[in-house]
Amino acid sequence: MLSKLKLSILIGSFLILAALPMITEAIDEPFYIDLMARVMIFSIAAMSLDFILGYGAMISFGHALYLGLGTYAVGIMAHYEVTNGWLQLLVCISGTAFIAFILGLISLRTSGIYFIMITFALAQMFYFLGISLEAYGGDDGLPIDTRSEFFSFFDLNDAWNMYYLILGTMTVTAIVLWKIINSRFGMVVRGSHSNDARMQAIGFPTMKYRLAAFVIAGVVCGLAGFLLGNLTEFLTPEYMHWFRSGELMIMVMVGGMGTLFGPLFGAFAYLMVEDFLANFTEYWQFYFGPMLIILVLFAKQGLWGMLPGKEDMSDE
Amino acid sequence: MSEPLLKVVQLRKSFGGVVATDSLDFDVMPGEIHAVIGPNGAGKTTFVAQIAGMLKSDSGTITFDGRDMAGKTAPERSHMGLARSFQITSVFRDFTALENVSLSIQAHAGHSFKFWKRASTDRDLTDPAQKILDDVGLGDKALTLAGNLAHGQQRQLEIAMALATSPKMLLLDEPTAGMGTEESETMRAFLNEMKGKYSMLLIEHDMDTVFSVADRVTVLVYGRGIATGTPEEIRNNAEVRAAYLGEDE
Numbered sequence A: 001m002l003s004k005l006k007l008s009i010l011i012g013s014f015l016i017l018a019a020l021p022m023i024t025e026a027i028d029e030p031f032y033i034d035l036m037a038r039v040m041i042f043s044i045a046a047m048s049l050d051f052i053l054g055y056g057a058m059i060s061f062g063h064a065l066y067l068g069l070g071t072y073a074v075g076i077m078a079h080y081e082v083t084n085g086w087l088q089l090l091v092c093i094s095g096t097a098f099i100a101f102i103l104g105l106i107s108l109r110t111s112g113i114y115f116i117m118i119t120f121a122l123a124q125m126f127y128f129l130g131i132s133l134e135a136y137g138g139d140d141g142l143p144i145d146t147r148s149e150f151f152s153f154f155d156l157n158d159a160w161n162m163y164y165l166i167l168g169t170m171t172v173t174a175i176v177l178w179k180i181i182n183s184r185f186g187m188v189v190r191g192s193h194s195n196d197a198r199m200q201a202i203g204f205p206t207m208k209y210r211l212a213a214f215v216i217a218g219v220v221c222g223l224a225g226f227l228l229g230n231l232t233e234f235l236t237p238e239y240m241h242w243f244r245s246g247e248l249m250i251m252v253m254v255g256g257m258g259t260l261f262g263p264l265f266g267a268f269a270y271l272m273v274e275d276f277l278a279n280f281t282e283y284w285q286f287y288f289g290p291m292l293i294i295l296v297l298f299a300k301q302g303l304w305g306m307l308p309g310k311e312d313m314s315d316e
Numbered sequence B: 001m002s003e004p005l006l007k008v009v010q011l012r013k014s015f016g017g018v019v020a021t022d023s024l025d026f027d028v029m030p031g032e033i034h035a036v037i038g039p040n041g042a043g044k045t046t047f048v049a050q051i052a053g054m055l056k057s058d059s060g061t062i063t064f065d066g067r068d069m070a071g072k073t074a075p076e077r078s079h080m081g082l083a084r085s086f087q088i089t090s091v092f093r094d095f096t097a098l099e100n101v102s103l104s105i106q107a108h109a110g111h112s113f114k115f116w117k118r119a120s121t122d123r124d125l126t127d128p129a130q131k132i133l134d135d136v137g138l139g140d141k142a143l144t145l146a147g148n149l150a151h152g153q154q155r156q157l158e159i160a161m162a163l164a165t166s167p168k169m170l171l172l173d174e175p176t177a178g179m180g181t182e183e184s185e186t187m188r189a190f191l192n193e194m195k196g197k198y199s200m201l202l203i204e205h206d207m208d209t210v211f212s213v214a215d216r217v218t219v220l221v222y223g224r225g226i227a228t229g230t231p232e233e234i235r236n237n238a239e240v241r242a243a244y245l246g247e248d249e
Helices: A004-026 A031-056 A064-079 A085-107 A113-132 A159-182 A184-201 A206-232 A242-255 A262-278 A284-298 A302-306 B044-052 B074-080 B097-107 B123-135 B151-163 B181-194 B207-213 B231-236 B238-248
Strands: B006-015 B018-028 B033-037 B059-064 B082-084 B169-173 B199-203 B216-221 B224-229
Touching: A004 A031, A004 A159, A031 A064, A031 A159, A031 A184, A031 A206, A031 A242, A031 A262, A064 A085, A064 A113, A064 A206, A064 A242, A085 A113, A085 A206, A113 A242, A159 A184, A159 A206, A184 A206, A184 B074, A184 B097, A242 A262, A242 A284, A242 A302, A262 A284, A262 A302, B006 B044, B018 B033, B018 B044, B018 B199, B018 B224, B033 B044, B033 B207, B044 B059, B044 B082, B044 B169, B044 B199, B074 B082, B082 B151, B097 B123, B097 B151, B123 B151, B151 B169, B151 B181, B181 B199, B181 B207, B207 B231, B216 B231, B216 B238, B224 B231, B224 B238
Parallel strands: B033 B199, B033 B216, B082 B169, B169 B199
Antiparallel strands: B006 B018, B006 B059, B216 B224
């Protein structure tokens, strides 16, 4: 169960986010809508990574692949003038599910450092594939001329509509993943994190469940990519690069591994610090590194774990 | 005489040059407690792992409940009614005692591709789990994190998790490992209570426990069964005394 404090923080954050477009209009700073929309997209991606990394001990170092795949789904279809959002969404979900299934089948045969390396290598393969696809811009990427079209009354070219679509997706994703983590399925994934041999001994063919979790995380991250492609109106293999996967891992660690909601704030903190430091220096990572080390040393559970009240794993 | 529940014929397993299980014949009759004793490194844990399906055997057959176990995975064997406990305490430390046992129940309550309903308040799981915890004497510890239980209680939880799979047979790998005298006493009483209700393969170091609960005892030395008999026969077996008991007594 969530502590009252944490629940209040979540609801409070949601209300602030919901009111943000009104606020930015009042102070005439529309730039912040785009910035927060971007933050929320990475929040979705970071949550999906935490779902397998924090709860399932599947330390994927290639998770940004699905972010990239999502943008390619939108971008390539838009390139061929298929702009129906529902159709794009269908392709995005089934495509990422299929690829996550295949890659999961391969990588889940390993564990520990080997799993990290194999997810890294597989994602890099797709990155280089993206670079080699000259038809879709190669390493320059490709502008997406038209945003997805869902309803005639809900035009994504409108910044507010785009923003609320992202906020809605993030909220629904957070609730659904939270339900899954505490469901029977979630118990199996968490149990095999803690002790896989024991899980098998009591009768769980854990591989099936871990694979399913891997696919769910891939699809959710693919959705984030779908939104990212629409927001930035650009597809680029750069989103599949391992550096992006590393960033997602940092967001999870900063927010708190195995806390699900922590990474929402981890993504926010990471992108805000990046944005802030980048104002002063091109070498912002130089300053970010030590901050990260201090956080990892003194708050292993990340920002979310620093809050009083323990909710993850146990239900006391 | 009826058919044995578990029948092992000419089982073999080697790791490189070390033969851990060497042409071993072994059986457990329905309702029987058959203990396996032997010095450290005799291959007891390897033997359990082979029966439980966690290690592939080099040769030989394992028949359980009339079925050949060749090629059956550990989860499949669990579903056929083989339940094991581990020598090194192997509970889910971040889960409560109740959740630990609930997981065992869940494993045998159909598939777990159920994504929505909260598991920890699902009475289909928690009610039977609570009952088993009561049975093993951990009823009042249901909501304690397994990692915070005393060592002896974790060992009991370990067995509760095995019982929750409604097994036909228990493979207990040193249930009294690391226990003090008093805790061993409790475990012994508990094993005696389960005697007759479950068939058991009991790996044990503690001779008092073995001789007080086992129907038959097999002595394992370097992966070979050097003697099988009633506790009385084993106690008086000269070869066993030389190979093993002599060191202790």
